[in-house]
Amino acid sequence: xxxxxxxxxxxxxxxxxxxxxxxxxxxxxxxxxxxxxxxxxxxxxxxxxxxxxxxxxxxxxxxxxxxxxxxxxxxxxxxxxxxxxxxxxxxxxxxxxxxxxxxxxxxxxxxxxxxxxxxxxxxxxxxxxxxxxxxxxxxxxxxxxxxxxxxxxxxxxxxxxxxxxxxxxxxxxxxxxxxxxxxxxxxxxxxxxxxxxxxxxxxxxxxxxxxxxxxxxxxxxxxxxxxxxxxxxxxxxxxxxxxxxxxxxxxxxxxxxxxxxxxxxxxxxxxxxxxxxxxxxxxxxxxxxxxxxxxxxxxxxxxxxxxxxxxxxxxxxxxxxxxxxxxxxxxxxxxxxxxxxxxxxxxxxxxxxxxxxxxxxxxxxxxxxxxxxxxxxxxxxxxxxxxxxxxxxxxxxxxxxxxxxxxxxxxxxxxxxxxxxxxxxxxxxxxxxxxxxxxxxxxxxxxxxxxxxxxxxxxxxxxxxxxxxxxxxxxxxxxxxxxxxxxxxxxxxxxxxxxxxxxxxxxxxxxxxxxxxxxx
Amino acid sequence: xxxxxxxxxxxxxxxxxxxxxxxxxxxxxxxxxxxxxxxxxxxxxxxxxxxxxxxxxxxxxxxxxxxxxxxxxxxxxxxxxxxxxxxxxxxxxxxxxxxxxxxxxxxxxxxxxxxxxxxxxxxxxxxxxxxxxxxxxxxxxxxxxxxxxxxxxxxxxxxxxxxxxxxxxxxxxxxxxxxxxxxxxxxxxxxxxxxxxxxxxxxxxxxxxxxxxxxxxxxxxxxxxxxxxxxxxxxxxxxxxxxxxxxxxxxxxxxxxxxxxxxxxxxxxxxxxxxxxxxxxxxxxxxxxxxxxxxxxxxxxxxxxxxxxxxxxxxxxxxxxxxxxxxxxxxxxxxxxxxxxxxxxxxxxxxxxxxxxxxxxxxxxxxxxxxxxxxxxxxxxxxxxxxxxxxxxxxxxxxxxxxxxxx
Numbered sequence: 001x002x003x004x005x006x007x008x009x010x011x012x013x014x015x016x017x018x019x020x021x022x023x024x025x026x027x028x029x030x031x032x033x034x035x036x037x038x039x040x041x042x043x044x045x046x047x048x049x050x051x052x053x054x055x056x057x058x059x060x061x062x063x064x065x066x067x068x069x070x071x072x073x074x075x076x077x078x079x080x081x082x083x084x085x086x087x088x089x090x091x092x093x094x095x096x097x098x099x100x101x102x103x104x105x106x107x108x109x110x111x112x113x114x115x116x117x118x119x120x121x122x123x124x125x126x127x128x129x130x131x132x133x134x135x136x137x138x139x140x141x142x143x144x145x146x147x148x149x150x151x152x153x154x155x156x157x158x159x160x161x162x163x164x165x166x167x168x169x170x171x172x173x174x175x176x177x178x179x180x181x182x183x184x185x186x187x188x189x190x191x192x193x194x195x196x197x198x199x200x201x202x203x204x205x206x207x208x209x210x211x212x213x214x215x216x217x218x219x220x221x222x223x224x225x226x227x228x229x230x231x232x233x234x235x236x237x238x239x240x241x242x243x244x245x246x247x248x249x250x251x252x253x254x255x256x257x258x259x260x261x262x263x264x265x266x267x268x269x270x271x272x273x274x275x276x277x278x279x280x281x282x283x284x285x286x287x288x289x290x291x292x293x294x295x296x297x298x299x300x301x302x303x304x305x306x307x308x309x310x311x312x313x314x315x316x317x318x319x320x321x322x323x324x325x326x327x328x329x330x331x332x333x334x335x336x337x338x339x340x341x342x343x344x345x346x347x348x349x350x351x352x353x354x355x356x357x358x359x360x361x362x363x364x365x366x367x368x369x370x371x372x373x374x375x376x377x378x379x380x381x382x383x384x385x386x387x388x389x390x391x392x393x394x395x396x397x398x399x400x401x402x403x404x405x406x407x408x409x410x411x412x413x414x415x416x417x418x419x420x421x422x423x424x425x426x427x428x429x430x431x432x433x434x435x436x437x438x439x440x441x442x443x444x445x446x447x448x449x450x451x452x453x454x455x456x457x458x459x460x461x462x463x464x465x466x467x468x469x470x471x472x473x474x475x476x477x478x479x480x481x482x483x484x485x486x487x488x489x490x491x492x493x494x495x496x497x498x499x500x501x502x503x504x505x506x507x508x509x510x511x512x513x514x515x516x517x518x519x520x
Numbered sequence: 521x522x523x524x525x526x527x528x529x530x531x532x533x534x535x536x537x538x539x540x541x542x543x544x545x546x547x548x549x550x551x552x553x554x555x556x557x558x559x560x561x562x563x564x565x566x567x568x569x570x571x572x573x574x575x576x577x578x579x580x581x582x583x584x585x586x587x588x589x590x591x592x593x594x595x596x597x598x599x600x601x602x603x604x605x606x607x608x609x610x611x612x613x614x615x616x617x618x619x620x621x622x623x624x625x626x627x628x629x630x631x632x633x634x635x636x637x638x639x640x641x642x643x644x645x646x647x648x649x650x651x652x653x654x655x656x657x658x659x660x661x662x663x664x665x666x667x668x669x670x671x672x673x674x675x676x677x678x679x680x681x682x683x684x685x686x687x688x689x690x691x692x693x694x695x696x697x698x699x700x701x702x703x704x705x706x707x708x709x710x711x712x713x714x715x716x717x718x719x720x721x722x723x724x725x726x727x728x729x730x731x732x733x734x735x736x737x738x739x740x741x742x743x744x745x746x747x748x749x750x751x752x753x754x755x756x757x758x759x760x761x762x763x764x765x766x767x768x769x770x771x772x773x774x775x776x777x778x779x780x781x782x783x784x785x786x787x788x789x790x791x792x793x794x795x796x797x798x799x800x801x802x803x804x805x806x807x808x809x810x811x812x813x814x815x816x817x818x819x820x821x822x823x824x825x826x827x828x829x830x831x832x833x834x835x836x837x838x839x840x841x842x843x844x845x846x847x848x849x850x851x852x853x854x855x856x857x858x859x860x861x862x863x864x865x866x867x868x869x870x871x872x873x874x875x876x877x878x879x880x881x882x883x884x885x886x887x888x889x890x891x892x893x894x895x896x897x898x899x900x901x902x903x904x905x906x907x908x909x910x911x912x913x914x915x916x917x918x919x920x921x922x923x924x925x926x927x
Contacts, residue, residue: 103892110606112611129606219774220779222765229870229871230871230873230874231867231871231887232871288764288780288785289763289764289765291785291874292762292783292784292871292873297763297765304766306765464890464892465892465893468887468891469887469888469891469893473876476874476875476876479874479875480785480873480874480875480877481874482787482875482876483875494628502603
């Protein structure tokens with residue numbers, strides 16, 4: 001027995017010391033807590049002060065927040081929740097689940113009236129399913145006067161399209177997501193090549209470097225790495241490739257359906273033929289098992305120097321520090337096309353001032369805001385005190401003081417979405433990027449965000465079925481050779497039309513138009 | 521206090537004066553007070569009788585299990601005939617008849633569920649005609665043998681029609697120009713090929729492990745390890761092993777000159793990868809059951825046969841294997857039922873791809889569920905239930921009964 005007492009006597013002080021150490025960071029404002037955050041800009045720290053003055057504003061209020069278990073996405077919420085609790089007296093219980101489970105849990109919780117979650121940090125693509133039945137709180141009035149949130153600092157695209165549905169604000173952006181192309185800047189510089197402006201350029205560069213040793217290990221490497229696994233991200237890339245062929249007249253035109261009659265643009269037409277053909281071609285200059293790779297696989301290959309080109313969200317930029325690709329990585333806006341679809345004939349026509357008014361040097365860029373970025377929403381059926389507390393927490397998370405640091409860290413899965421994220425490069429340098437790499441990375445994001453022809457991801461009811469079932473299956477079958485281009489396009493169009501008819505064509509058209517922010 | 525049918529009303533309402541006679545429960549009022557210890561013991565005996573036990577323990581349990589089993593069955597049947605949509609404060613279920621089934625068997629989803637069906641090649645026609653003739657011959661023999669009653673003959677006729685129908689489907693999808701199997705056939709491929717491999721390997725390992733060789737206890741434990749790993753874990757392990765561009769076996773592929781080899785672009789290689797992973801996980805189950813069966817066999821007959829000059833193969837063929845048949849049929853039945861539910865390996869390893877090459881029925885149901893097409897998901901699940909029930913029933917009645925009668 002005495003032996004156990006000795007062991008207990010040894011363990012208890014250790015536990016007490018550990019607890020004290022663990023508790024200490026939350027005792028100081030978030031801007032000074034973790035070591036990486038200690039270097040936050042002075043202005044960012046100052047902006048956290050108003051929240052600190054709130055004292056015990058939400059004392060006794062505990063909220064449940066459902067999100068993705070990443071570990072990205074949940075990580076910053078869990079890391080910063082104690083800081084916010086220290087400032088306000090409230091409590092945030094972050095419930096983290098698998099990506100596929102978030103939607104099911106959230107919608108079942110809301111629709112059955114269980115309402116065990118006060119809010120969600122989820123995919124804004126699901127707004128169509130949540131706003132219609134009235135599950136989400138309208139945040140329009142709250143965001144306007146919120147000095148902590150600084151709504152106008154959020155990029156116009158994320159503010160006016162991503163967070164907004166049918167003219168009302170329903171989410172607070174915590175992340176900015178869209179596709180970009182990454183390239184090996186050292187290789188292109190050595191060979192005097194420019195980053196790809198069109199998809200034809202992309203294939204030319206990828207073909208040149210495919211099979212060469214790109215990282216000095218005497219092994220042949222790959223020209224292009226794009227994740228093509230079924231049930232993962234495969235269907236998003238085909239949207240990026242097709243976007244510049246399908247949408248030429250600005251975000252409001254839409255790239256998925258004809259806003260006049262709800263006919264799928266992802267059907268049998270020349271634009272889809274060309275996009276599918278290009279998508280399949282990229283697989284010929286990629287890893288042999290690219291058809292079974294998700295972004296985890298392609299990011300690993302790119303950061304170890306095995307790919308000359310890759311398409312991804314903003315994550316590769318923040319993942320390169322400390323890898324072979326550090327200071328050898330460039331980012332550029334998703335390549336475009338010099339042709340665009342004539343929707344009346346289904347044929348491609350050359351880009352000119354009428355067909356592609358947003359074209360740059362004759363190239364119609366249409367950067368795709370795939371997914372849209374993790375965003376916080378509040379359950380309309382939650383008690384008001386919980387709604388207030390959760391709103392304050394989401395506002396705190398999105399505020400420049402916090403988000404300015406989180407978007408620079410690869411572990412958060414968050415990418416920049418505020419003007420201030422681009423104006424101050426110090427947090428990026430602190431995160432390990434060189435000045436050149438930071439300028440290049442932020443420049444690529446900026447050029448995408450400022451593009452008025454950006455493509456908004458689908459956000460209508462049953463979006464999951466349109467994309468994750470029908471589109472994903474048909475594209476995967478096409479890449480595997482089960483379907484030719486015409487059959488794949490037919491399968492997509494038939495599947496989408498069936499879903500549209502099931503949900504009601506007029507209702508779906510109205511939802512699509514509303515999601516694009518089109519006022520009629 | 522609940523009253524038993526065998527209790528009199530007086531007994532049921534008498535509170536602490538519960539009594540009984542040896543033949544049953546009766547209310548004896550005053551008499552019971554004169555012999556309390558004996559009455560109490562008799563009462564306890566009555567409570568412990570079969571009748572009371574049936575009402576108090578068995579029926580509630582049976583009802584509880586029935587409710588637990590039947591409710592999901594009925595609910596999922598209703599769901600498979602409905603379209604579900606969400607509204608504020610609830611869910612709308614709209615009855616749509618057999619539309620979900622129609623979509624799977626005849627409509628848009630037919631190519632995913634049944635496959636792309638094309639006219640058979642000459643070889644395909646030969647297979648269908650051969651199967652038809654063999655089935656007709658087998659049924660005629662069954663009729664002439666006089667061993668089966670009307671029900672047995674009808675059952676065999678039904679089994680024959682199903683077999684020919686299935687072979688017809690199989691041939692259209694796989695022995696034709698441009699055909700392709702759907703999730704129904706893919707599931708059956710996983711089940712038949714996987715279980716066949718698992719049985720052969722499990723039997724081989726069991727025959728090895730039953731020998732008196734050094735370290736056999738160690739090997740028995742090693743052989744069992746895959747069974748203890750969660751299927752999701754096995755899926756991720758094989759995901760790494762089949763990754764030829766950066767997985768742990770990449771140097772091996774390069775050394776073998778298979779730098780550009782991939783498991784995942786060819787449908788049959790992808791299916792093979794799934795079957796290998798599934799076989800790796802489930803062979804130990806077959807192994808451990810067959811090992812136990814082998815160790816319980818009486819060795820005297822086999823030793824006598826060997827002493828009389830029989831070869832080891834003859835002893836195995838005519839003595840050991842027939843003795844294992846009852847256990848074999850049971851293992852295969854268990855694995856059949858379990859194998860039809862395969863989802864982890866094809867989902868984690870390949871996401872059901874390339875294309876839909878490894879999409880099992882359960883995975884198809886899961887994808888539908890995940891995209892909130894709950895009605896169609898339930899329809900797929902119900903079709904799977906029907907398939908498993910038919911296969912298991914036919915297996916039990918035609919194969920297993922035949923084997924046990926033979927043995």
